[in-house]
Amino acid sequence: MKKMISRRDFLKLAGAGALTVAGVSALPQFLRKTLMAEQVVMADVIPPNLYFAGTDGWMHLPETPAIPPYFPDNLAPGLADGYPEGLNSYIFGFRNITGMTETQKANQKQRAQHNAPLFWVDQFNGTNEFRLQLTNLGLAMRPDLTDAHTLHWHGFRNVIPFFDGEPTGSVSVPVGRDFTYVFRPRDPGTYMYHCHVEDVEHVHMGMTGLVFVRPLLGPKFAYNDPATEFDREFAMFLSEFWAEAHWADSHIQLPDWTDYKPDFSMLNGRVYPDTLAPNGSVDPFNPVRDANGDLIAPAGRPELQYQPLSALVTCNAGERVLLRFANLGFREASMTLTGINMHVVGRDATPMKGRDGTDTSYDTDTILIGAGESFDVIFTAPAHSGGVGPDTYVLYNRAYNRTNNLSGDSGGQRTEIRVYPSGVAAQQFPNDWGI
Template sequence: MTSAEDNTTVPAATGRSGPGPMSRRRFLSLAGAAVAVVGTTNWGGRVLTPEAAYGADGTPDLYLAGTDGWIHLPATPAIAPYHPDVLAPSDPPGLTTYIFGFRNVTGMTASQRLAQKNRAQHSAPLFWVKQFDPAHPVDFTVQLTNLGLALRPDLFDAHSLHWHGFRNVIPFFDGEPSGSVSVPAGREFTYVYRPRDPGTYMYHCHVEDVEHVHMGMTGLVFVRPLQDGNTALYRSGRYLYNDGDGSTGLDREFAMFLSEVWAEAHWADAHIQLPEWSDYRADFSLLNGRVYPETILPNGSIDPFHPVHAADGDLIAPAGHPELRYQPHSSLVTCNAGERVALRFANLGFREQAMTLTGIRMRVVGRDATPMRGRNGGDTSYETETLNIGPGESYDVLFTAPPHQGPGAFDTYYLYNRNYTRSDNLAPGGFGGQATQVRVYASGVAPQAYPNDWGI
């Protein structure tokens, strides 16, 4: 394959069967089973064949790297000897917990990319794509490189990118390593996608998936509908689905990614030990990679297509919070009274969660990237104050911001996990888990530049 930076030839991923470069013959042999399926499937009159995908080399739309790293969780309550981990580096201060994860290395030089080893983030970079339009066919490509693990060079774990729930025509790009390929350390691979179905999804590494998912190789991705841009149906021209009537129109959108940390498992990977997974428990429940009240602190650099980073490629911490350098996603929701706000929920923890929004009713308009419509097209959306979200599920919900009441600049509503053990980790002051705030202003919140942008 071709490096987007210098147009030099680099080896492609080869999976587990051998270290040699991927020739066209080898590619076709790996993807042969997919050819029979694709050859009988008509997707808008344009089929993605393995040969066409092989020719998709060039500058990727997004470039991700898999590696390890450290994040911050509250030092109290201490869980001796597992948390805080004594191996955690002191720079930046406040790091406590070892993770595996992804990093956005789009636009970096080769030396900058290599310097991101041991600088993974959680949750993984949020990104979004446009629905594939057969009339104007454009493929979306994600290049994945495996930088290896700095703390555990004894592990030769490959990585992959599995788009959970994505209806993929060609299994070669599914990311499940027994049916496609995985990326060994020091190699790279380009995934080619034609997203046909709008909605909210998640992605994760599918190699040793119980371990790699729990260690943090997880993120949220969504597909924007072709209906976007139509202001006749809804004033903003932005939608969750191709509804045809504006019912899923939105003014703002916020990703809400749910994950968990079992401190012993993270400690075990750092200290060359094996946890007993049947003893699993969630010591920390995270919302966008943080716990409350850190969930309402500012964003770092989270726009995947216009990334901002330090000269060496490292993430820049939110102002005043160096401990959150590798947890850049805020969960604070800001809006003006009367605006329609979309919340995109996805759960890649191992337990069911119950997310409640106090004082505001939410309308569920999509589940698992499927609009709430019956077989006859009838509306099956519903209102609720609590979402029960199972592992691997996603929900698209809308709410209309109520009138501003005052007397302050904004009114505060709480979005939190109704299961008390998931919203309070017993740290001083309580309420230290999956919780955030919705702040409703009378006016003055500027339009979003990207999802989760506060606009203030």
């Protein structure tokens, strides 16, 4: 992006780069008015905590059986195009480009990931506001579509429209431009985020991810309540894939959304058994990339290069494990955990408490999670049975027609919880296996 020299830049060049609020108010009145309009405050002095890009890309889903003509997508790139084998599904998505060079940034066009990068933020303590810069790399497959993008933090209370990312009530980010969202999150819990431009399309195409807020009480608590302490945490992000709609976008067609019929239901952007494959680069604050800035595929799974988030849960017997669910599919999911009780400690980033403090948390083996809802559940890993290897428990969508990969057996929104007698190391980041 070509950057124009603005009056603000000129002032900075002139040695005014350290202007602060106090500095502005010390200026003569006639000058101050002009400067305030241009927001010469902390502008550009504070780097963003994260820098994301919106673009298009490709991902992998199991190819049997095919859904002609929609899936697998005949326009998917392959080795000759500098992509891995096995990509077959066109997506829109976000990428984390924090710290990239301009060349690396530009390289990420048509290299989106699904789900979007997981990230987390500390509860606002008066000073630690969170800045997320967003740019729009455009859509390589659809140069005719000059869609803007935004980042809507779904569930953020009392937001002003300017930072809400809802394009009709505020602003969105055109191709080649940048915008910085500033968040002061006051309410811990699990949320989600997505692009809100043409949101039926951009959400379904994959510009969706999970974000959560850590409470002031500490990083090992779900809420500001000692009863929500945990040892490990795993994001469980639910989304869906309707092959016809994805094919339509790569083939310059429009689907009739009232025909909506998801062919795949995904957990962390993958379907079982791919949900068990290793993590790629998950920690957005310590990203791992190749020299071009591209994602590095999970070990042994080149086709999952753009689906970096594993859904496998690993833990030691007796540990408390927090599962953070968020659903940005369009259908309800009924997530069942066999053999272990889940304790619901939060919903929609709200601790389970009445206004008078009444404890409304509860035990269940199944959570019914609607489109746009989130749940925080904690389970205690049972004692190990004593056999060889971990004990395995299955977490799956009890709506069985959403738990297959077309082939009719044990796919979709399904993963495993593996309980080891000991030896699973402390997590370095959420969804870290520790093994």
